[in-house]
Amino acid sequence: MKVKKLFFVACNLFGVLSFAQVGINTTTPNALLDIRATSATAPTNTDGLLIPKVDVFPATNPTAAQQGMLVYLTTTSGSNAPGFYYWDNPTTTWIGLGKDVKAWQLNGNTVNATTDFMGSTNDADVIFKRNNLRAGRIGANNTSFGVNALNPASTGSLNTAYGTSSLHSNTTGSQNTASGAFSLSSNTTGNNNTASGTSSLYSNTTGIQNTASGAFSLFSNTIGYDNTASGTSSLRFNTEGNNNTASGAYSLHSNTTGSQNTAIGYYAFFSGDSFSNSTALGYNTVISASNQVRLGNNAVTSIGGQVSWTTLSDARFKTENAQKVPGIDFIKKLRPVTYYVNHEAMNRYLEVPKGEDVQNRSSLEAKNTYKPSYTKTLESGFMAQEVEKAAKELGYEFNGVDAPKNNKGYYGLRYGQFVVPLVKAVQELNEKLEQKDAENAQLRAKLLELEKRIAKLEKNASN
Numbered sequence: 001m002k003v004k005k006l007f008f009v010a011c012n013l014f015g016v017l018s019f020a021q022v023g024i025n026t027t028t029p030n031a032l033l034d035i036r037a038t039s040a041t042a043p044t045n046t047d048g049l050l051i052p053k054v055d056v057f058p059a060t061n062p063t064a065a066q067q068g069m070l071v072y073l074t075t076t077s078g079s080n081a082p083g084f085y086y087w088d089n090p091t092t093t094w095i096g097l098g099k100d101v102k103a104w105q106l107n108g109n110t111v112n113a114t115t116d117f118m119g120s121t122n123d124a125d126v127i128f129k130r131n132n133l134r135a136g137r138i139g140a141n142n143t144s145f146g147v148n149a150l151n152p153a154s155t156g157s158l159n160t161a162y163g164t165s166s167l168h169s170n171t172t173g174s175q176n177t178a179s180g181a182f183s184l185s186s187n188t189t190g191n192n193n194t195a196s197g198t199s200s201l202y203s204n205t206t207g208i209q210n211t212a213s214g215a216f217s218l219f220s221n222t223i224g225y226d227n228t229a230s231g232t233s234s235l236r237f238n239t240e241g242n243n244n245t246a247s248g249a250y251s252l253h254s255n256t257t258g259s260q261n262t263a264i265g266y267y268a269f270f271s272g273d274s275f276s277n278s279t280a281l282g283y284n285t286v287i288s289a290s291n292q293v294r295l296g297n298n299a300v301t302s303i304g305g306q307v308s309w310t311t312l313s314d315a316r317f318k319t320e321n322a323q324k325v326p327g328i329d330f331i332k333k334l335r336p337v338t339y340y341v342n343h344e345a346m347n348r349y350l351e352v353p354k355g356e357d358v359q360n361r362s363s364l365e366a367k368n369t370y371k372p373s374y375t376k377t378l379e380s381g382f383m384a385q386e387v388e389k390a391a392k393e394l395g396y397e398f399n400g401v402d403a404p405k406n407n408k409g410y411y412g413l414r415y416g417q418f419v420v421p422l423v424k425a426v427q428e429l430n431e432k433l434e435q436k437d438a439e440n441a442q443l444r445a446k447l448l449e450l451e452k453r454i455a456k457l458e459k460n461a462s463n
Contacts, residue, residue, distance in 0.1 A: 051084065057094055062087045079121060146181070156191075166195075169205075180215070186222075197232075203239075214249070220256075231266075237273070251280075258290070271351055271408075286350050289405035298346050301377065311416065326394050327424030333390035337383065340376040350408065384411035 023029030025036040037047035069087045085094040128136030136145045141157040144150035150161035156174040161167035166178035168185045178184035183195040192209045195201035200212040208225045212218035217229040227244045229235035234246040242259045246252035251263040256273040263269035269280035275290045282296040391398035400417030
């Protein structure tokens, strides 16, 4: 019997030596070590592999030759909860396995809101990935969330990026806030920018201190600075313009290089790519040149207030012009008329845009975005071209005519400027009246003298 056992052991040893495989409870191992239960269907309480148990980790770290060595920690040791741990030599740490060490489970975890957390216990950034692409970073100075949000190579600080590819290209830019997919996506060195909305400030590279709120707001801005855009596609095509303020969807939509402009209202200052220092207040207000202020669109019928309009008129800031202001000669040339204003024709001329699909339109088309309740209004006044002609005929540099500055501008009249020639005309008429009064006084004196002489003659004749 002993001989048979020795023979069996010898055979097994020969198999181990020949095939370098060990089987426990099997004579045909399928691996270097193949351990099988006594019964797969009815296992006993000893059918298992017992890993070495430790109460604490070894005081002396394992070596590289022991990479992957497995132990079971029986008690809490420092911040490490009981569970299986393996030695990771490259990081010289024991790394826990399984939910026994509070691993993140795909079907959720039961947590203690007071003590449990997801994150790091050392001074290092927490990184999130999706499909092995950077999708989030919680750092000491920068925070991002979204696939490709905030360039990982960025050295800028105090940046916040939320949304796919937000601040994607940032290199050294600092103190930027991007919220929305592709917001500030092209920014490299620009600082102190705030973008909220899909593709807001998308093209910005080095521009600083811009604020964009609304999808595609300040979309094309590259180097422009100190611009504020609030509303979908507001200041959309601005590239290099500075110090512009747009509030309302599509306001200052077409501006590219103009600066110091203000537009408040839906579609306010929609057209015009390079005008500067102009202000548009109200829905669909049109600006046709630099240095203009416009209130409302051409359907507005009344502009008023509790007090009169005030114009600068301080003598300290004026230099007199030797030119003589014509009075009655100028007024006599004016032709007062009653006329109708054709709003539809004016809209076509000014290329007031339609609202549909403006967001994706690269070229501006001559279309109307609104229909007033009326197409014509009755007005009284002068024809600006006639006033301009009358002034030129007299050599009068009259500033009451607002002539167009470009092929899309239009004539206007500053009726307040007519007060000066009207006053002059009244003064001239008064001078003539005073002259006539003096002449009449002389005539009356002569008449009185004649009456006295006649009376004297009549008296002498009667005697």
